[in-house]
Amino acid sequence: MNALLSVSDKTGIVEFAQALHALGIGLLSTGGTARLLAGQGLPVTEVAELTQWPEMLDGRVKTLHPKVHAGLLACRERPGHMAALKEHGIATIDLLVVNLYPFEATVAQAACTLAEAVENIDIGGPAMVRSAAKNWQHVGVLTDAAQYPSVLAELRANGTLSDPLRFALSVAAFNRIAQYDAAISHYLSSLRFEADRCIDDSAVPARMQFPGQSNAIFSKVQDLRYGENAHQQAALYRELHPAPGSLVTAEQLQGKELSYNNLADADAAWECVKSFDAAACVIVKHANPCGVALGLDAASAYRKALRTDPTSAFGGIIAFNCVVDDAAARQLGQQFAEVLLAPGFSAQALEIFKAKANLRLLRIALPAQTGKEGKERGRNALDARRIGSGLLLQTADNQELSPSALRVVTHKRPGPEALQDLLFAWKVAKYVKSNAIVFCKDGMTMGVGAGQMSRLDSARIASIKAQQAGLTLQGTAVASDAFFPFRDGLDVVLDAGASCVIQPGGSVRDQEVIDAANERGVAMVFSGLRHFRH
Secondary structure, eight states: OEEEEEESSOTTHHHHHHHHHHTTOEEEEOHHHHHHHHHTTOOEEEHHHHHTOOOBTTTTBSSOSHHHHHHHHOOTTOHHHHHHHHHTTOOOOOEEEEEOOOHHHHHTSTTOOHHHHHHTOOSHHHHHHHHHHHTTTTOEEEOSGGGHHHHHHHHHHHSSOOHHHHHHHHHHHHHHHHHHHHHHHHHHTTEEOOTTSOOOTTSOOEEOSSOSSOOOOEEEEEEESOSSSTTSOEEEEEESSOOTTSGGGOEEEESSOOOHHHHHHHHHHHHHHTTOSSOEEEEEETTEEEEEEEOSSHHHHHHHHHHHOHHHHTTEEEEESSOBOHHHHHHHTTSOEEEEEESOBOHHHHHHHTTSTTOEEEEOOOOOSOOSSTGGGTOOSEEEEEETTEEEEEEOOOOOOOGGGOEEOSSSOOOHHHHHHHHHHHHHHTTSOSSOEEEEOSSBEEEEEOSOSSHHHHHHHHHHHHHHTTOOOTTEEEEESSOOSSHHHHHHHHHHTEEEEEEOOOOTTHHHHHHHHHHHTOEEEEOSOOOOOO
């Protein structure tokens, strides 16, 4: 057997080559990989010696040769193929180990020039990978160092690779080529150049937010039992490089397999709860927060969140941004929930939850709060929605409201406690389906109205929910995710008991609404920021 090794990322390659040599497999290599292996005392034949053709054009041409590709593509069971190899003195290549030039890492650098990007487009590597992957019945192709152990295990046990492993390696190889080509297409079609000027490839080019071709790549995590409804099929996919602290990085500690709806609701709960700095609990039902509260710890936050709407909380998704301890676990054990999410669970809590074997526990590390970019803080950079034969893409709603950006538009100003409630309500409203109306007081939701065609109806529903939960809305702060187009919406929330309001502003009738607030003696602030969530 012969193996050709040519890698940019040399992690583990020396140890892998040593193991191949110990198994009696001949080693072929190129450039820096060959020098590295030879420096470790391994007997390696350079591809230039095999092809009798030197590497040229700064290494751009080295493996694009019949002696390489014929050795990879020859079907061993076809007499004509083997005769042609014999006639031309070409040996078969049975293993190919290639990882590609680091194009993705190169273009991820802010200072990357077009010349640097283009120089990191691999040509020979993908060509070899495609040849080997096409001939999977006879050639094992490795494109990731993580594959080395399984390949060595089979070689040591059987002296060859099984069909299932070779086929799996082939699929992984074609997937890698697809990812690589997609990254190149995505980068190049995002570049912005003036039509009447020469392209300066030594400069850092301007890039468009939305490239000429969208090439999102996701890998399947698992098939799901069914989709949103039992007659629909579904699967979970994740980005190749998921944001730290995002839902797909979760570790499931116990419970049944997650469903499509579990995942959708869990994401809504997790995105909301991790936006708070203090200990917080978010309860979600059908993608809407039905209870959100701050507390000294998980237990106190949960008690307050549950009070908002205990009826809707039944069978909901509960998320915490703090460790769930035994005190919280004992309280949670009294409620039926589908999923619990938290950055950690105490040993005592895990023991308590064992009594609820079907309860799904997800542990997710909180993302860093210091990153400037959405992805660094565990957030998507882009949001996508399918429409008929199309795709809507937008930058994600990662805008955070600074207290200094608030504009008090009424005669009355909110006091410090009212201001804190307004900011809390505004954070919650961002995660409630539009039209959204959220009543809050003392770091706790008191009534939530979501997803109605009329903002008036959302306000009325929030009031009804509060009444059913035995909560008073007197002295509450209210957040509206979009402006009040008329004063009637404001009157509804004030009639319910609100004492201050936060809304984006921006309506042609803003003054009418401001005058109504002044007439009724309440404080109102404009955020200048809308949070539609459809």
